[in-house]
Amino acid sequence: MNSACIDIRNLNVFYDGHTALKNISLSIPHRQITAIIGPSGCGKTTLLRSINRLIDFSDGVKVSGEILVDGQNILGPKADVTSLRKKIGLISQKPSPLPMSVYDNVAYGPRIHGMRDKKELDKTVRNCLETAGLWEELKDRLRTSATKLSVGQQQRLCLARSLAVKPEILLCDEPTSALDPVSSQNIENKLAELKKYYTIVIVTHNIHQAMRLADYVVHLYLGELVEYGPANEVFQKPKEDRTRAYINGTAFKELEIDSQINLKGKVCPLNFVFAKEALETRCREEWKPTARR
Amino acid sequence: MHRRRVEEAIFKGLMIASITIVAGSLLSIVAILAWKGLPALNIAMVTQTPKGGYYLGKEGGILNAIVGSLYLATGATVLAFIISLMVALFLQREYIGKTRFAGLVRLSLDILWGIPSIVYGAFGFAIMLYMGIRASLLGGIIVLTLLEIPILTRALDEVVRMIPKDLKEASYALGTTRLETSFKVVARQALPGIITAVLLAFGRGIGDAASILFTAGYTDRIPTSLFDPVASLPLAIFFQLGTPFPEVQARAYASAVILLVIILSISIVSRLLTKRLARNTVK
Numbered sequence: 001m002n003s004a005c006i007d008i009r010n011l012n013v014f015y016d017g018h019t020a021l022k023n024i025s026l027s028i029p030h031r032q033i034t035a036i037i038g039p040s041g042c043g044k045t046t047l048l049r050s051i052n053r054l055i056d057f058s059d060g061v062k063v064s065g066e067i068l069v070d071g072q073n074i075l076g077p078k079a080d081v082t083s084l085r086k087k088i089g090l091i092s093q094k095p096s097p098l099p100m101s102v103y104d105n106v107a108y109g110p111r112i113h114g115m116r117d118k119k120e121l122d123k124t125v126r127n128c129l130e131t132a133g134l135w136e137e138l139k140d141r142l143r144t145s146a147t148k149l150s151v152g153q154q155q156r157l158c159l160a161r162s163l164a165v166k167p168e169i170l171l172c173d174e175p176t177s178a179l180d181p182v183s184s185q186n187i188e189n190k191l192a193e194l195k196k197y198y199t200i201v202i203v204t205h206n207i208h209q210a211m212r213l214a215d216y217v218v219h220l221y222l223g224e225l226v227e228y229g230p231a232n233e234v235f236q237k238p239k240e241d242r243t244r245a246y247i248n249g250t251a252f253k254e255l256e257i258d259s260q261i262n263l264k265g266k267v268c269p270l271n272f273v274f275a276k277e278a279l280e281t282r283c284r285e286e287w288k289p290t291a292r293r
Numbered sequence: 294m295h296r297r298r299v300e301e302a303i304f305k306g307l308m309i310a311s312i313t314i315v316a317g318s319l320l321s322i323v324a325i326l327a328w329k330g331l332p333a334l335n336i337a338m339v340t341q342t343p344k345g346g347y348y349l350g351k352e353g354g355i356l357n358a359i360v361g362s363l364y365l366a367t368g369a370t371v372l373a374f375i376i377s378l379m380v381a382l383f384l385q386r387e388y389i390g391k392t393r394f395a396g397l398v399r400l401s402l403d404i405l406w407g408i409p410s411i412v413y414g415a416f417g418f419a420i421m422l423y424m425g426i427r428a429s430l431l432g433g434i435i436v437l438t439l440l441e442i443p444i445l446t447r448a449l450d451e452v453v454r455m456i457p458k459d460l461k462e463a464s465y466a467l468g469t470t471r472l473e474t475s476f477k478v479v480a481r482q483a484l485p486g487i488i489t490a491v492l493l494a495f496g497r498g499i500g501d502a503a504s505i506l507f508t509a510g511y512t513d514r515i516p517t518s519l520f521d522p523v524a525s526l527p528l529a530i531f532f533q534l535g536t537p538f539p540e541v542q543a544r545a546y547a548s549a550v551i552l553l554v555i556i557l558s559i560s561i562v563s564r565l566l567t568k569r570l571a572r573n574t575v576k
Contacts, residue, residue, distance in 0.1 A: 057386060
């Protein structure tokens with residue numbers, strides 16, 4: 001294993017008394033793609049949001065343990081959250097372009113971090129849009145509103161915007177789940193290219209996507225770390241029964257629950273609580289094949 | 294089945310009746326003002342201050358009240374906006390979140406909103422007596438600011454709370470501070486709502502008579518300093534309507550027309566402005 005880039009030690013996260021993550025300890029390797037898999041509400045997004053401390057904005061949240069990024073404990077009282085977030089890019093599930101032009105979206109981060117020179121900004125915007133595969137499509141439309149782009153383009157714009165602040169780590173929270181297959185493919189290809197330069201952590205619902213992309217896999221189930229290791233080992237010879245069941249498509253639970261109580265789009269803590277309740281009640285019932293779509 | 298169709302018809306009827314009342318009252322206000330006020334409206338009304346015998350129906354105009362009202366409402370709205378924006382941004386979850394304190398602030402604002410403006414006037418008057426300040430532009434602006442703050446803050450608070458969480462997080466994820474996100478993303482996305490809120494507050498400020506009755510006073514001259522008393526359109530209407538002369542009473546309606554035109558034109562201009570400024574916002 002390469003030198004660890006993110007070291008998580010005994011991480012516990014609670015939402016209003018509910019435990020969302022139980023004693024997670026793992027190392028995320030440098031310049032590899034690590035996929036976090038598991039059913040809805042198992043804490044994947046919570047884990048991801050702990051790494052860039054966006055979790056601070058959730059209500060009633062309590063975090064304990066340590067997350068070391070480049071050897072610094074980012075959960076400590078002395079952690080500088082803004083410079084941490086500059087170092088860690090985020091691609092969220094639903095692309096959220098900022099209410100400004102394409103150019104300003106990409107230039108937003110660099111400007112905030114002190115880049116004033118017009119030429120330098122132009123160069124950064126161009127580089128980032130090229131890396132995200134948008135330059136050819138958008139070079140004549142840099143002044144149009146970012147909200148006018150297609151969803152697939154918006155997601156690549158969000159990628160370009162994250163890259164513009166020169167992060168070392170990219171966190172992707174189901175980056176393709178709102179996209180059509182072609183746009184998803186685009187994003188996946190970009191991520192595979194980018195792992196040469198960035199440490200990438202991707203949360204995904206899609207086992208096949210994890211198989212295609214991941215070098216390392218983290219399997220979470222109801223807030224617990226079930227299995228963690230190199231992708232080929234986890235996918236081909238899972239040590240844990242629960243992982244095998246999940247990979248072999250016992251993920252029906254997740255699909256079923258998702259379709260019933262449209263989990264995503266709800267606030268994270270509720271998402272977790274609902275899913276947990278639903279899973280706990282459903283798991284006791286006998287699974288009928290007809291329920292699977 | 295039949296019962297449900299009747300229900301549907303009854304409620305549709307009620308809705309149409311309600312809309313007629315709403316639209317009808319606006320139309321009738323405009324019609325009555327035009328009918329009573331337009332004959333008395335002339336160019337002198339908006340270009341001259343009252344001359345010696347104005348309140349007896351002689352020459353002059355109410356430029357003093359027009360300028361005074363604009364001074365008062367603009368000053369108060371600017372001050373109230375600065376304060377309210379700070380409060381509304383502070384009420385975001387990143388600052389005080391869903392704490393009991395935030396709830397208390399919102400409750401206080403709701404109560405302040407409900408306080409009649411004459412009470413603000415009496416309060417301002419008491420403070421001014423205590424401090425030895427006489428009725429003046431400054432006093433009027435301060436009391437109107439107090440009057441506008443609850444409206445503006447609650448309106449801005451609602452607008453700011455409507456900002457999608459994802460949008461703010463996208464900004465935070467780039468390493469921005471709360472302040473940078475508030476002004477560069479939240480304020481920009483909320484701009485159409487902010488303009489509407491400011492307009493609402495301005496409308497309340499320019500139209501209020503009771504709060505400035507004692508605090509701003511009334512004068513026939515255009516104030517040249519913050520410490521001069523100042524005239525205002527609502528009080529101009531009030532005084533002119535109170536005279537026994539029909540000519541002067543007609544001028545009260547003409548003044549109301551002027552007030553209405555000011556509010557309407559600001560409303561239209563800001564709507565156009567909103568359209569232009571909102572072209573980038575996330576729908």
